[in-house]
Amino acid sequence: MKVKRMEKKLSFMEKLSIPEILKGLSITFRNMFKPKVTRLYPEERYKAPIALKGQPLLVENEDGTPRCVACSMCEVVCPALAITIKAEETERYIEREPEEFSIDMLRCILCGLCEEVCPKEAIIMSDRYELANFTRESLVFHKDRLMTPIKELEGRIRFTKEKFDKWHR
Amino acid sequence: MSSEEQNPDPLFTSILVDGKEYQAPLGGRLIDFLHSIGKNIPHFCYHKGLPVAASCRQCQIESKGKGPRPGLAVSCRETIIEGMEILTDSEIVQKARAGVMEFLLLNHPLDCPICDKAGECMLQDTAYSTGQSRGRTQEPRKHFDKRKSLGDKILLDNERCILCTRCVRFFEAVTKDPQLTVLDRGDRSYLSTFMGDPLHGNYQGNIVDICPVGALTLKKFRFKSRVWFLHATETICGLCSKGCNISVETRDNKILRIRPRYNAEINDYWMCDEGRLMFDRYNLEVGETRLPSPFFIDENGERIPISIEEAFKKLSPLFLRQKEILMVLSPFATIEEGWAFKELAETLEKLGLEPTFGYYQPDPNAKGDEFLHTDEPAPNCKGLREEVGLKAIPPEDLENVNSKKVALFGFGFGELLDQSTLESIAAEGPMLYMGVRSDLFPAAKVQLASLSPMEKAGHWINCDGIKQFVRPALKAPVLAKDDFQLLTELLEAFISWEENQIDIPDEEIMGTEEVRT
DSSP states (O other): OOOOOOOOOOOHHHHHOHHHHHHHHHHHHHHHTSOOOOOOTTTSOOOOOTTOOOSEEEEEOTTSOBSOOOOOHHHHHOTTOOEEEEEEEOSSSSOEEEEEEEEETTTOOOOOHHHHHOTTSOEEEOSOOOOOOSSSGGGEEOHHHHEEEHHHHHHHHHHHHHHHHHHHO | OHHHHHSOOTTEEEEEETTEEEEEETTOBHHHHHHHTTOOOOOSSOOTTSOOOOOSOTTEEEEOSBSSOSEEEETTTOBOOTTBEEESSOHHHHHHHHHHHHHHTSSOOOOGGGOTTTTSOHHHHHHHHTSOSSOOOOSOOOOOOSSEEETTTEEEOTTTOOOOOHHHHIIIIISSOOOEEEESSGGGOEEEEGGGOOOOSSOTTHHHHHOSSSSEEETTTTTTOOGGGOEEEEEEOOSSTTOOEEEEEEETTEEEEEEEOOBTTTTBTOOOHHHHHOOTTTOOOBTTTBOOSOEEEOTTOOEEEOOHHHHHHHHHHHHHTOSEEEEEEOTTSOHHHHHHHHHHHHHHHHTTOEEEEEEEOOOOOTTOOSSSOOSOSSSOHHIIIIIIOOOEEOHHHHHTOOGGGEEEESSOHHHHSOHHHHHHHHHHOOSEEEESBSSSOTTOSEEEEOOOTTTOOEEEEOTTSOEEEEOOOSOOOTTOOOHHHHHHHHHHHHHHHHHHTOOOOGGGOOSOOSOOO
């Protein structure tokens, strides 16, 4: 069987390859002076926008008490069954607070339903996105690691309030 | 149709409800009838088991025909008469109900996230369906004592109380021992005991069930779990021979609370506090007090976990080389287990042994009263005695007995036997203990793990001769077996040993010096 070879006839300039090389190098040199989009990750960290749904955290009031009243609404709504709550009695006017509050970040899908359902604005999706570790136990966050002073979460609390108010109007 | 016209039922009459004709029982209560035909009439103060107060005004309907004066009427107060014409959902009714709800919610705290009643609260349900979502008042809400202890069982939150007086009427009409009252007038009214005394009596827990809001809460259940996580099982209480119908509510295989179930023949809507609160005996932890699997105690007193087949092998010399055995069945056993136990003992008799067998008949205690609680602290004595035909073994028979000849079957010996008898039996150890607790007879030669009454199914006969079905509410440990199954397997094992004439080597005889001759 005859095989017919199709070859493009290259011109002299094309055979030289120099214009193509120059074209490629021009892109390289142009990009050398453009602003960088990559970063040296562990040293330079990404500051997430306020709309990011990161690690859910519990809000700690200014006097050190938890805002959470252990009403279990987040436990009910959680589609991944990541939240476990055990309530206890306190001496404060709000009689109830969580004795045990754990979020299993291996199960959490960061959907933000817990933040949305919370009647007390006590559980807030923070901007923490680095959720990796070496053991499974270290990724089950208990109350001591979840409690965060209200100052760190103020931006997100304001953001969600505006957002939910708009929806519920 | 014509036959109905000729012979109208004297007990029924036709009334018009929302323009539709119904046959209603003459002289019956209107709200009950409206509920029975599927009308949603919200109500707070009305309860079927209590006298009518008509104080909440939530169940208002509009009357047009005969009966109450035309206009709004309170359906819980009206009896059905001939020619009634009723509107349950007219504009005026809706307006009246919404007005009542607004007044009730005027000073009610927004406590639902921390309130134990949330999820089964009548006020919450009604507010959700008929109430308005925003309050119109600017004034601050009234504040009362939020944590007032009424004795050691019940906590009162006066802020949540809507003054329906169900609890007041319960003590007045059901236990005939008034203990609660509404003090002060107008918007300063609040619920209190007389002179602030703590509540007494064995029926306090019922006021928590009938409270339509979360004002009265049980201290034992306080903040334990939200009610929507609970899984309810309809079963029978076993703490006395009355056999009250209960609903056992569990979460994560733990009983968290027990509530009564309606049964007109036995307990109506009520139950006693003993049955309500003493469920810790069923919440046994494997590894602490729960016997997880069969055990065998060797000569050095070491506990060796064994399989059921091995346990039967160890049992054969213990039984077959002993002539006189005292076999005692717990009165918590079901009828079915009673039959299997009787069959087992009679088979042993046929094999040439002389077993004394029967069920343990505890002495009557002084806890009985005229309302629900009886003197007998076990549920099925009557059934085992009369239906199965077992002999009663009184506590005296167990007092000075050679404990090596005792075989105990079933749950409940720890609670029923008195302390000295228990210690004398436990010191040497009975030769067989079939039960649920590992701390009770640690020296028993063979221990078979069986089920507690909350884990098995069967029938009990109460003191009035009513046979009732017991349902399993909890899951048993994997290696524990049903009592009935264990008894029948034991029976089969005995028969096969005798048939095959299995020669039991001497070294397998554990701690039994007296050898059958």
